[in-house]
Amino acid sequence: MTSHTYSTRADSAEDDHEAAPRVEVNRDTRRSLPPDPKPIMECDGVDVYYGDFRAVTDVSLGFGHNEITALIGPSGCGKSTLLRSLNRMNDLIVSARVEGSVTFHGQSIYGKDVDPIEVRRRIGMVFQKPNPFPKSIYDNVAYGPRVTGMKVSSMDDLVEEALTKSALWDEVKDKLKDSGLGLSGGQQQRLCIARTIAIRPEVILMDEPCSALDPIATSRIEDLMIELRDEYSIIIVTHNMQQAARVADRTAFFTALAAEGSGDRTGLLVEYDLTTKIFSAPADERTENYISGRFG
Amino acid sequence: MASLGAIATAPLKAKREGDKSAKSIVFMGVLWFTIFFSVLCLGTLLVNAFFDGWTRLDGNLITRYSSTVLPETAGARAAILGSALVIVMTAVLAIPLGVAAGVYLEEFADPRRWYNKIIEVNLTNLAAVPAIVYGMLTAGVALSIGLPRRVVLAGAIALALLILPVIIITTREAMRAVPREIREGSLALGATPLQTVWRQTLPSAVPGIATGSIIALSRALGEAAPLLLLGGLVFVSYDPNGLFSGYTVLPIQIYDWVKEPQLAFQQVASAAIILMLGLLLLMNAVAIVIRNRYQKRW
Amino acid sequence: MSSTIATEGSSSQTTPQGVDPDSYNKDPAGFLRQRRGRYGERVAMVALVGSAGLSVLVTIGIFFALLVPSLEFLREISIREFLTGDRWAPTFADASFGVLPLVTGTMWTTVIGLLIAIPFGLGAAIYLAEYAPERVRRFLKPVLEVLAGIPSVVYGYFALYFVAPTVLNDLLSVEVGTFSVLAAGLVLGIMIIPTVASLSEDAMSAVPQSLRQASFALGANRMRTTLRVVFPAAVSGITASIVLAASRAVGETMIVALAAGTQAQVVSSPTEPGQTMTGFIAQTATGESSPGSLTYNTLFAVGLLLFVVTLLMNVVAGSIVRRIREVY
Numbered sequence: 001m002t003s004h005t006y007s008t009r010a011d012s013a014e015d016d017h018e019a020a021p022r023v024e025v026n027r028d029t030r031r032s033l034p035p036d037p038k039p040i041m042e043c044d045g046v047d048v049y050y051g052d053f054r055a056v057t058d059v060s061l062g063f064g065h066n067e068i069t070a071l072i073g074p075s076g077c078g079k080s081t082l083l084r085s086l087n088r089m090n091d092l093i094v095s096a097r098v099e100g101s102v103t104f105h106g107q108s109i110y111g112k113d114v115d116p117i118e119v120r121r122r123i124g125m126v127f128q129k130p131n132p133f134p135k136s137i138y139d140n141v142a143y144g145p146r147v148t149g150m151k152v153s154s155m156d157d158l159v160e161e162a163l164t165k166s167a168l169w170d171e172v173k174d175k176l177k178d179s180g181l182g183l184s185g186g187q188q189q190r191l192c193i194a195r196t197i198a199i200r201p202e203v204i205l206m207d208e209p210c211s212a213l214d215p216i217a218t219s220r221i222e223d224l225m226i227e228l229r230d231e232y233s234i235i236i237v238t239h240n241m242q243q244a245a246r247v248a249d250r251t252a253f254f255t256a257l258a259a260e261g262s263g264d265r266t267g268l269l270v271e272y273d274l275t276t277k278i279f280s281a282p283a284d285e286r287t288e289n290y291i292s293g294r295f296g
Numbered sequence: 297m298a299s300l301g302a303i304a305t306a307p308l309k310a311k312r313e314g315d316k317s318a319k320s321i322v323f324m325g326v327l328w329f330t331i332f333f334s335v336l337c338l339g340t341l342l343v344n345a346f347f348d349g350w351t352r353l354d355g356n357l358i359t360r361y362s363s364t365v366l367p368e369t370a371g372a373r374a375a376i377l378g379s380a381l382v383i384v385m386t387a388v389l390a391i392p393l394g395v396a397a398g399v400y401l402e403e404f405a406d407p408r409r410w411y412n413k414i415i416e417v418n419l420t421n422l423a424a425v426p427a428i429v430y431g432m433l434t435a436g437v438a439l440s441i442g443l444p445r446r447v448v449l450a451g452a453i454a455l456a457l458l459i460l461p462v463i464i465i466t467t468r469e470a471m472r473a474v475p476r477e478i479r480e481g482s483l484a485l486g487a488t489p490l491q492t493v494w495r496q497t498l499p500s501a502v503p504g505i506a507t508g509s510i511i512a513l514s515r516a517l518g519e520a521a522p523l524l525l526l527g528g529l530v531f532v533s534y535d536p537n538g539l540f541s542g543y544t545v546l547p548i549q550i551y552d553w554v555k556e557p558q559l560a561f562q563q564v565a566s567a568a569i570i571l572m573l574g575l576l577l578l579m580n581a582v583a584i585v586i587r588n589r590y591q592k593r594w
Numbered sequence: 595m596s597s598t599i600a601t602e603g604s605s606s607q608t609t610p611q612g613v614d615p616d617s618y619n620k621d622p623a624g625f626l627r628q629r630r631g632r633y634g635e636r637v638a639m640v641a642l643v644g645s646a647g648l649s650v651l652v653t654i655g656i657f658f659a660l661l662v663p664s665l666e667f668l669r670e671i672s673i674r675e676f677l678t679g680d681r682w683a684p685t686f687a688d689a690s691f692g693v694l695p696l697v698t699g700t701m702w703t704t705v706i707g708l709l710i711a712i713p714f715g716l717g718a719a720i721y722l723a724e725y726a727p728e729r730v731r732r733f734l735k736p737v738l739e740v741l742a743g744i745p746s747v748v749y750g751y752f753a754l755y756f757v758a759p760t761v762l763n764d765l766l767s768v769e770v771g772t773f774s775v776l777a778a779g780l781v782l783g784i785m786i787i788p789t790v791a792s793l794s795e796d797a798m799s800a801v802p803q804s805l806r807q808a809s810f811a812l813g814a815n816r817m818r819t820t821l822r823v824v825f826p827a828a829v830s831g832i833t834a835s836i837v838l839a840a841s842r843a844v845g846e847t848m849i850v851a852l853a854a855g856t857q858a859q860v861v862s863s864p865t866e867p868g869q870t871m872t873g874f875i876a877q878t879a880t881g882e883s884s885p886g887s888l889t890y891n892t893l894f895a896v897g898l899l900l901f902v903v904t905l906l907m908n909v910v911a912g913s914i915v916r917r918i919r920e921v922y
Contacts, residue, residue, distance in 0.1 A: 111626070195481075424838065428879075525879040555852065
């Protein structure tokens with residue numbers, strides 16, 4: 001069994017331990033969390049369809065206030081699809097349909113009177129590939145407040161605040177009029193985070209935000225997420241287990257299973273718990289296999 | 297399916313054959329000839345027009361009115377002004393409408409809805425309606441609502457309808473080239489779909505739309521057929537001075553001169569052709585410059 | 595998992611800076627409702643939809659603009675006489691309204707045009723899709739675009755003053771008069787070469803590379819691959835390009851109005867002059883025909899016929915193209 005265990009460490013004798021994951025768990029070890037989250041958002045029995053294809057099946061979980069929740073799992077397990085249904089970005093795909101309930105502060109975001117624009121204003125999103133607008137750095141940050149008609153006393157202050165919070169201010173304060181596209185990949189992604197912060201959302205969804213970045217840029221974004229956790233609730237999809245282990249307070253593990261009656265694979269929530277628990281003593285064998293690198 | 301059969305049987309018949317076999321070389325020769333023919337036609341056409349008309353590329357061509365008795369000094373002044381006026385009006389009518397329709401179809405229309413399907417099918421067919429039919433439509437409508445049909449506005453409407461499908465298609469292509477990430481980024485910040493179009497997608501698509509629109513307008517500039525029914529052929533010896541003014545345009549003026557048998561008319565027609573082709577070349581050059589300089593590479 | 599729902603989301607510790615902390619207390623159920631009226635947006639959407647709908651209105655307009663005078667026309671002339679009569683003389687004293695001369699004139703110019711455009715267009719398409727190095731493509735594509743962009747009145751001039759006297763009479767010793775369906779058709783063919791070439795090239799470029807590689811792997815050379823694999827695979831797209839080019843030839847006006855002549859007769863030889871449907875419309879339109887008169891209505895009856903014929907061709911081409919899309 002151990003011979004099949006994937007490990008990047010050549011030297012370690014620990015490798016022989018029974019499936020013990022060897023990832024650094026949660027940098028912030030002093031943080032103590034209740035066993036159940038105090039949820040700002042909740043999914044209850046959520047199914048997401050693309051036409052007839054059910055991409056996600058029966059997901060129920062709550063995302064904690066001022067916590068970082070990681071969604072992990074093999075590709076095709078529907079974690080990104082689920083994430084995009086949390087701020088109604090799936091509305092943009094004509095065939096997409098969400099069943100079950102997704103609530104924000106207890107109110108369904110798919111309710112009849114709900115304005116998706118208002119949902120997205122309160123639940124921001126950062127994408128996989130940095131996508132700054134072809135505008136100046138300043139205009140990138142000011143865009144959200146402008147289009148949402150936010151009342152601000154000083155746009156300059158708001159831009160500075162957002163850029164400071166996203167740890168970008170010192171690098172760009174002398175070139176705010178330069179195009180956002182001229183920044184490095186990591187800077188671009190922090191600009192996108194600044195842009196999201198500027199509209200003061202309560203939740204920030206991050207869809208594999210570091211997958212296009214180098215390790216140093218990734219590390220800076222991870223530090224940033226931990227800093228932002230005090231003010232925002234963050235839900236992050238990542239394909240990188242170590243990243244989940246490093247930053248997330250709680251982790252949800254998804255897998256892809258063949259749906260009954262068809263050959264299509266559908267995403268399923270396997271296990272959701274404190275990150276420390278998921279990575280040290282997972283309850284489900286599939287989780288254990290995945291995080292120990294035996295699968296996925 | 298036929299192709300599969302070809303794959304299966306080809307090696308049975310043929311030994312390994314290179315691209316240097318006699319048959320291949322003949323085939324290449326034929327292809328080269330077909331290409332050469334197109335280039336030759338274009339070259340001959342241009343050289344022929346130039347040789348027929350270069351003696352008349354003089355000041356009279358642009359400063360004087362046409363004449364039925366003095367072809368040697370006749371000019372296309374009224375036609376040049378008429379073309380300018382008609383094309384400007386055509387742009388004013390066609391570009392906003394075409395861009396708006398293109399934006400709707402590309403960004404908002406649910407392709408599964410029956411009415412959007414109808415619009416799509418309709419557009420493909422409209423793009424291939426003969427030009428002269430647009431003239432008949434405009435003439436018929438002008439007549440039934442009691443408006444004059446031999447005026448600048450009628451001509452501009454016909455040409456605008458003619459190029460509308462082109463502008464719609466151009467707009468859609470330019471919008472489609474803007475990456476989805478930009479739209480998503482904007483919507484995720486709480487922008488409405490319309491704000492997203494207005495502040496992100498459309499500005500990014502402007503160079504593409506401008507390029508396509510200029511090329512469409514250059515087509516309208518050279519188009520004579522629909523204007524035959526809309527008064528373009530009245531003998532005009534005055535400057536058009538408004539939307540309800542009588543007028544003629546360059547291609548119609550050329551048509552009129554070409555029909556005259558005297559050599560002098562043929563010469564002034566050629567000179568006007570050179571002038572018109574020069575204008576078209578200029579418009580296309582502007583379009584290409586816009587495309588190369590301003591189009592974003594994503 | 596916890597089932598408690600945080601309805602008391604107002605505790606300042608959990609609320610991000612800047613969000614009005616009372617916003618969901620005052621209206622606990624409705625804080626996700628639309629905040630602003632966005633009436634301007636609704637107006638703008640109506641404008642966008644209206645613009646798109648206009649194109650449908652244009653089609654309906656075309657149909658009625660042509661149909662109403664045509665019905666007037668058919669009140670005086672039987673549809674049988676119109677469609678099967680072989681004498682077209684609407685303005686003569688002993689007027690006759692058999693449209694066959696115009697139809698055969700159109701067929702002559704179109705067929706001659708296709709005889710030029712199919713080989714030369716396809717040759718150019720094959721060369722561009724399968725052979726041309728990038729450098730040559732960069733030169734050839736603009737040549738075809740320029741050829742497609744030349745106004746048809748210029749082609750008409752070319753047919754009348756160069757192709758007929760110089761090419762046909764002097765170079766090829768073909769006896770034609772000033773006007774002939776041959777000269778008009780030849781130049782019409784040159785005009786539609788780019789249509790055939792670019793659409794066929796698209797069709798051939800869309801053939802999956804794997805088919806070509808399979809053929810090369812079996813030892814076929816480029817010519818054999820092109821003719822036996824790529825061409826058959828692209829045949830529907832090529833057919834569609836030819837049908838579309840033919841439809842353009844049928845609807846083209848200025849070349850035939852200038853070079854084919856104005857004699858409406860059943861053409862029996864390509865060297866004869868003849869009038870096409872569009873040629874008749876151009877000739878009659880420029881004359882003074884008062885609206886409501888039989889001549890005026892005749893114009894629209896021929897226009898309707900032209901519209902229906904080209905529409906049918908486009909529908910056929912469109913359905914062929916849709917079929918290809920399903921294949922790949």
